[in-house]
Amino acid sequence: MTPSSPYKSTGGLIRIIRALRYSLQGLGAAWRHEAAFRQETILAVILIPLGLWLGNTAGERLLLSGMLVGVLIVELINSAIEALADAISTDQHPLLGRAKDIGSAAVLLMLLLTGAAWASVLIPRWIF
Template sequence: MTQPSPYKSTGGLIRIARAFGYSLQGLGAAWRHEAAFRQETLLAAVLIPLGLWLGDTAGERLLLAGALVLVLITELINSAIEALADAISTDHHPLLGRAKDIGSAAVLLTLLLAGAVWASVLIPRWI
């Protein structure tokens, strides 16, 4: 039988508070160390209010804002993969390179999805 990890918490309000703190640390680290995250965050800071203003219904507002939040989430996951890969080795390794490329592809697909969502909501109004 394996022993439980000594790093896992048992739960409760203290766990929730610590998890929130770790999440804020992660956002801060992404802001400090990841240029792409900073760029996408600044873009979202402009476009989310615009999407909330341009959306006619609650569903449209959610789609426009949510697509941008999804880009940020995907960028955070990609940045975590890249940091972990770099911690393992900064030497070229095909599997680490593949992991980084796949993470980057996930960000690209999410950006394309966000563009498609915005286009599908807004273009019909102008045509």
């Protein structure tokens, strides 16, 4: 049996409340400290309603809006990687630099995928 961490809770309603509080603190920290997250959030606030309006089916609406939420999720993970890397060391280190670059690449791929999803739904309407 592995020893339990003193930082892990045992469960129950208190755990759910604490998890929600930590999640909201994380969103607040991302908003305060990450310009990219703020920009992408503002874009999502504009485009999610547009996606809900432009989608003809529930699947299209979910695709258009869900991809934007996906961008925010990947940006949060990237920001967490960057914060952790900076907490370890602000000196140049090839592995920390690689971790940051890989996180950035993940955001780029998610943005490209989101653009492709929007194009796949909207372009056929303009062509036909």
